Amino acid sequence: MTTQLAAESPDVLGVPAAQRRSAELEGLIAADPARFRVLTGDRPTGRLHLGHYFGTLQNRVRLQNLGVEMLVVIADYQVLTDRDVADGVGHHVEELALDYLAVGLDPRRATIFAHSAVPALNQLLLPFLSLISVAELGRNPTVKDEIAHSRSSSVSGLMFTYPAHQAADILFCRANLVPVGQDQLPHLEVTRTIARRFNNRYCDGGAPLFPEPEGLLSAAPLLLGTDGTKMSKSRGNGVALADSADETARLLRGAKTDAQRHITYDPATRPEVSSLVMLAALCLGRDPHTLAEEIGDRGAAGLKAVVTEAVNEFLAPVRARRAQLAEDRGHVRRILRDGNERANAVADATLDEVRAAMAGLR
Template identity: 40%
Template sequence: MQERILTGDRITGKLHLGHYVGSLKNRVELQNSYECFVLLADVQALTTHFNHPAIVRDNLRNVAMDYLAAGIDPNRSTLFIQSMIPEIAELTVYFSMFVTVNSLRHNPTIKSEAAERGYTQLNYGFLGYPVSQAADIAICRATLIPVGEDQVPHIEQTRKIIRRFHDLYRPVFPEPQALIGAIPRLSGLDGGRKMGKSSGNAISLDSSPQQVNELIQKATTDPERIHKSDPGHPDICPIYSYHKAFNAPQAEDIYRNCSQGTIGCSECKARIAGQINKLLEPMNERRETISKYPKQIDEILISGTERARVLARETMQEVREAMGIAYFGPNTFQ
């Protein structure tokens, strides 16, 4: 049986270069070898944007276009909308009955994101994010989850939840494995944090060449380097992290010349801006074509969600039977 992958994003804004090097590029490659489900996680976006649901609504199609423009093929990957699969919500409730609050509070990913956002009081949805994520994975019966090292605790929590379900009732789900890749993290344009939608320090995938040039020219560089001839410190410069990600053949030369003070920041920025624009050019061309047919985007999302819904119904029927709560037989009210 072909391995099944689940991946996706919370749709809180347009995708950016950090998403591309961190996951999107890999997804495009994985769809050639695996059965891929790509989740537009609108419900989970509300864990941090519950007071601004319009942000989620407005970005649904933007993110879908980012996927398609980057090379996600709806004939090889199933794109589906989380809120349109009510079985996910049902399974989340069942899982939450036996997941302890302490285990969620000690999840390192939850702790770090809460600290990053300055949360002193955690709402139920934010704290329960790992339970919701476990339901996403289990409802699709995914066997592989592409993640970086920082997301491994989420996958391990999912595995524990699934094992607990099997101990209580009977086996229904495969235990997913983390497909860990060497996922680089781009520094933000401000140099202080990772590139992020909410931080305002990112280059979105739909940026024009002019926007890329302007953003790169404004980006923070080595604060200790004042003159072109001053020896630089590439390891602390966000621009060098972009060279490693998007200009690998020349990255070694950039490192050496920067360290020796034989290349200035302006030239260094101009070079990487050119490489980023080369990367984004075909994406923007595809996006321009796709944007002319908004109904086709909706059709892709509807069709993918329908496929995912069929699988979700089958999974939940087995869940209810395993729990002994399939009161009137299969699909009585469907």
Template identity: 55%
Template sequence: MPNEGSLDAAGKRSERIAADIKAGNVDNYTMLTGDRPTGRLHLGHYFGTIRERVRLQNAGVNTNIVIADYQVITDRDTTEHIQDNVYNMVIDYLACGIEPDKTMIFTHSAVPAENQLMLPFLSLVSEAELERNPTVKAEQQASGHALTGLLLTYPVHQACDILFCKGNIVPVGRDQLPHIETTAKIARRFNERFHCHVFPEVTGLLTSTQLLPGLDGRKMSKSYGNAIALSMTAKETAKLIRKSKTDSQRTITYDPISRPGVSALLTTAGICTGRDPKDIATEIGDGGAGQLKRYTTEAVNNYFAPIRERRAKYEKDMDYVKDVLHEGNKRANEIAQKTLYEVREAMGMVY
């Protein structure tokens, strides 16, 4: 995790950028963010990042989303179901309000020139710097795998994602700031080493959204079975919430430490209704877990009803979904080839 000083500085930079965007100075910014297609996107993804992407897109920022299919194998031995996950990811984006004429959606594996940036970028970071990255350490521990070369260089690959399109803002949570710092170092070191101005200054745009826990109070994750996927129906959502664990106390109170299950439901209901979880707890009072689960189910299903309606429409038009990805990959290749040429030119490697 970054220290408090760097967090404070990152917070102030984020505030300045947000104010600048709000003032209409959107031409100064290019955003890049993305997801690994390891499963279905869920409510944590939506409230944590997707909603912010839509907001930036609609504000007029140049927005780009990478579906990081190559990064699936940083800590996994198989790519089973990856195509289905990728297509469903595109459907989720579209249903949530991402518009392909405004936001470029592409996949790692379809953009060779972007991945070729890895070679010069790797020369700009040390092994020690890569090994210190806290996210790399955490993902290695979570997977139980040996540290692969791809996982070790994961932050460098993210730098390729961001810099190939000259991205200069990346919406992130505080735990992702070390990745952005690595990208910023690579951009700065490249420009300095080769006496050029190919790459911009990169800043992490800290998201202000409250972290949405899983239904059991732990981190929301498909592997824990505690995540409400965006692709779930209203009935499937109701069933999952009904099965969620609470506790034996009848009176509902908001206490994330002592009552993680109850508090997770309150947080979910709160973020979907725009209400304070404590106010919801007071309102339900002695109504017990049953009433809390009904309230949360209604809150989630009401909020996501229009998204699910759009999702059902796109599911029936897979040709359009594939066209969106093909067009995004085409645009990404054009941008990546141009940037790679600039990189080779700066390095004196155009023959």
């Protein structure tokens, strides 16, 4: 599917415009989900947590169930963007697949595959790099931030070219919709630029080969980790989907709050307390303001008790499903193998078309 949406949206979207366009896209998805192909995924750097669930996983399952075509990449090659080595990456790939299946991604409707298993995808990086300048890569604010927070002893070429690599991930399957956070909009604009320049340079006025994919912004709130900073796999400050009920209780008992006893929902002035309230509200399907009022003067201990019970009840079916799936690792590997085969077929066909276009034979 190569449906074009670029004519319906401006080339460069700021956050307010992207939010408005996302609302329009939701209407288009509801009316004709088969019009869309989504590429999304994660790097296998550790277990997925509740921040991932409410930030991205829940939305992927929703789009899948609406009938949107879904491709989910486990970006194992990209582990090396900010790490000197990729220790245990094979194990993490399987763990990530288990998390995906446990939350409801259906391998009959979603193609789950590993980045390293699709050689043609990575071959697109070379022609794509010829379409973007060093200066444009250097100006990318997301790359600047990732470099600033990199754990590597030096900045690798892979880190610097990360947006072009992401463009290959998205365009190999000609995805026209990418669920993103606001911080990923600059990366997506690089993908749109590469698609547009390839079409202009090599398609000679004919049908464009690549769509200019649009970003679907998530309305999910930011959840803080137990230490009050952004929830992150590398910081170990989140409740993992695979954690036991006892592990969850221990983690939440140690969560950072503040000195005020009365519980309120006020993200601007009480971010740590409000994040815990929001976490419980998301799990319970409640309004955070109302929930905070009910907790009232029960203090941090009362808040943490409510959050722990809500999280454990919410995750119980996910954990049960995950444990069941983990008993048959062969089944998980077969799902990955089938997904790799489907992704390879798509990537090989796209690469053939790219070569033909660049040779003037398309």
